[in-house]
Amino acid sequence: MLHAAPIAVPGSPHVIVVGNEKGGSGKTTIAMHVAVALLQQGQRVGTIDLDSNQKGLTRYIENRRIWANYRRIELAAPLHRDIPRAEGKRLEDNEAEELAAFEAAIASVSESVDFLVIDTPSTDTYLMRLAHLIADTLLTPLTDSFLDFGTLGAIDPITCEITAMGHYGAMVCEARRHRRQFDRSQIDWVVIRNRSSLSRLVERSLGQLGGRLGFRHLEGCAERVVYRQFFTSGLTALDPLDQATLGDRANRSHQAAQQETRDLIELLRLPINDRARRRAAARAEWFASANAPLAADDVLAD
């Protein structure tokens, strides 16, 4: 059962939920990349990890802090909260306890952030459903395989036509219906092809299903080993991939990952606050020039 009314999000940050019932599709990786992309554009970002078993996003952010200390560099990090799993005997008590923890986490960050990125588990849990109800943008990473496609829809093996809605697809549609009734908001649902091998068949079927379920789909990231390596250092493809940060020289795979991630963020069309973006750009320029040797023009200027 879905909650009767979405819980209130005080301060009204833009809520980005990353969800799919398929594990390993790249939810945590995408959540971290989106959070870092927004921080780099001067936005204030909060993150919530609802995957109380894996705690992938929590560990990713913790690794980032450890890596920054180790390399003696500054790495911007979001204001993070994780929700511990309630371990009581009664399901209703556990749900009530987790709901209270989730509401408290939202309340503790949302007054001070512009964006809230919520990473969800791959299982259908009460909080995972609730998160989908409060999403303004829903990102669903999907690997390039018809097996994984099943969470969204079933496909006829001969014609590749869509024959039925998948469990996760149906859950999102219900969440959207609820949300529309509650405050007439539209959730921008974006399916992102991740670990992609550019399969045309999957692309065609996604196009069909997107028309029926109301999502847009984007080309995300190719399968690249660098994404797995980023986790241990808490880095993303959007960080400066130089000797100081990476501890190594960026290779072609790093550069390709950086480009495709930048393209993806652009295509998400998130409501980025332009003043904050300009402030961040000016700050980055100032830092860069503070480290650079003075040019002759600067020295001779009146």
Ligand SMILES: Nc1ncnc2c1ncn2[C@@H]1O[C@H](COP(=O)(O)OP(=O)(O)O)[C@@H](O)[C@H]1O
């Ligand atoms: N584009 C990619 N290429 C290669 N490996 C990836 C890619 N995206 C994610 N991974 C790796 O796949 C695994 C699962 O990703 P993760 O983000 O944890 O998925 P989820 O949160 O959906 O379970 C992790 O080891 C991650 O580093």
Ligand SMILES: [Mg+2]
């Ligand atoms: Mg995860």
